[in-house]
Amino acid sequence: MSDFPTLDRRGFLAATAATALMMPFGAYAATPRKGGELRIAMAGGSSDNSLDPRAFTQQVQRVIGVAVCNQLVEILPDGQLVPELAESWESSDAVNWVLRIRKDVPFHNGKILDAEDVVYSINLHRGEGSTSGAKSLFDAIVEVSASDTHEVTLKLGGANAEFMHTFADYHAMVVPAGFEDWSNLIGTGGYVLEDFVPGVRATLNRNPDYWKSDRAYVERVVLTVTNDATARLSALQSGSADIINQLDRKVAPFIMRSDALELVRSPGAVHWTFICAFNAEPTNDNHVRQALKYGCDRQAMLDVVMGGLGSLGNDHPISPDSQYYNGALEQRHFDPDRAKYHLKEAGLDELSLELYTSEAALPEAVSLSEVYQSKAGGAGINLQVVRRPADGYWTDTWMKRPFTVSSWLNRPVDQTFSLIYGTGSSWNESYWSNARFDALLAEGKGTLDFEKRKEIYGELQAILHDEGPSVIPVFADFLDARSTRIKGFEPSSVSDLSGDRVIERVWIED
Incomplete structure (x- = not known):
């Protein structure tokens, strides 16, 4: 895959961040055009999808969610956390927080946003009865109340210096109280939902009363769920789609050579993982898990499958570009002998295991x-x-x-x-x-000193690496x-499709 320019990863990140900051809103800010219909062919949707934010698992749900709803905070393409519906916030001890809510913001039904709406939206994700995928994040809140019409006060069970990032989680949509x-x-x-057929399509229309004057340029959006990669590419090539996600890496060089199409590359925005269930045999045995780690040829995955568009993983979820990355850990490579050693320690001559994928x-x-x-067969691991x-x-399955x-x-x-x-x-x-992991995590969250927190988070990476x-083969x-x-389509460090916010950020020029 030599069609891609040679640029080391950190150099690429610096260049991408600079482009994200300077190009779209530097080169285009004076000329956004309102109107037109945006057509998106998207992977990441299925017939069991719901628009209940507590149930969000796939990208179609997320993209619709942030088009229809706002969050308290927003993460910009360069990774900066900025206010959205929370105009400001403060805390002197990282336990007690005061959030000031933006005034004069209308919901699509005409109701004006207030603190009670925010409290209701937060409580959807916390408490014993919550079914939210973000429940464990929001259960850190032990008290939350509307302390004024546009002020929310909350108390955490323990100090968390980075707690405001919780409100950028893709479940954390703000809806009217009681909705x-x-x-x-x-x-x-910026957009009002016209219709939604799970696993098929969604149609949205521009909100004429949107409180952001510099967003939501497109008049109408038609999003079609297209999970097949070939069908998505065909839709883009034929002009029936303007944007597609999850581009097949094999065709990236073709896109880069096209005069009518453009590749949008978001660096290191996802890590892929093979999950070893801790509650089932044989993967509840750490020697089996270690064998599976050493039996994984991650370099082959990076080179053959990804065309070098990423970086090696080291069996923990923190990427090499994170300020918290533990670079002192030995980078794990494919090692059949060490894999066989761990199988022997587990009492096995070889391992046969089904690998479920989709x-x-x-x-x-x-x-x-x-x-x-x-590759794993050479390490005594027979995967089906x-x-x-x-x-x-x-x-x-998951x-x-x-x-x-x-x-x-x-x-x-x-x-x-x-x-x-x-x-x-x-x-x-x-x-x-893992009790030690949980205790260290609680300590790290409550540590206000960055260097100490980095040390603790480095130890958490070591625990995951070893036990x-x-x-995790690649980022x-x-x-x-x-x-x-x-x-106006900006790459984002959050995810693809401009951190899921592509609908309100782009415009059309014919």
Whole structure:
């Protein structure tokens, strides 16, 4: 895949950040054009999708969610956390927080946003009865109340210096107090939902009363769920779609050579993982998990499947570009002898295991699994790749089989540790539990000194590297593609499709 320019990863990140800051709103800010219909062909939707933010698992839900609703805070493409519906916030001890809510912001039904709406939206995700995927994040709040018409006061169970990032989680949409009609989602966002057919399509119209004057340029949006990569590319090439996500990496060079199309590359925005269930045999044995880690040829996955568009993972979820990254850990490589040693320690001469995979997790999931299978045999590990359909994978297979594929977007470090590995988290996909890990995580969240917090988070990475349930071979760059008539499409460190916010950020030039 030599068609890609040679640029080291940190150099690429610096260049991308500079482009994100200078190009779209520097080069285009004076000329955004209102109007037109934006057509998006998207992977990441299925027939069991709901627009209840508590149930968000896939990108179609997220993209619709942030088009219809706003959040208290927003993460810009360069990673900066900025106010959205929370105009400002303050805390002197990282336990007690005061949020001042923006005034004169109308919901689509005409109601004006106030503190009670924010409290209701927060409480959807916390408490014993909550079904939210972000429950473990919001249960950190022990008290929350509307202390004034446009002021929310909350208290945490322990100090968390980075707690405001919680409100950028993709579940954290703000809806009117008492709202329950999730099939007809309303919010304060730039677009009003016209219709939504799960796993098929969504249609949205521009909100004429949107409180942001510099967003939501397109008049109408038609989003079509297109999980097949070839069909998405065909839609873009034929002009029936203006934007597609999850571009097949094999065709990226073609897009880069096209005069009518453009590649949009979001660096290191996701890590891919093979989940070893902690509550099932044989993956509850750490020697088996270690064997699976050493039996994974991650360099082959990076080179063959990803065309070098990413970086090596080291079996913990913190990317090499994070300020908290523990670079002192030995980089794990394919080592058949060490894999066999761990199998022997587990009392096994060889290991036979089904690996459940699906394009629902990522477009390259099947290819990654097949590379894993082809290499692991030399380490005494016989993997049987079981391909599942994208529709229903997250409800029928994920968290229900001993060895499965998953993927995670970049999140703040404390959220990543809490959601994926915290004991009792509803999204602890491996059911892993480690008392020392939980204690260190609580300590790290409450540590206001950055260097001390970095040391603690480094130790958490070491625990996951040596004992954890995840084989994390690579951090992947997300690839979208757009027609050149689409302007203002910024790559984001959060995820693809401009951190899910592509609908309100772009405009059309014919």
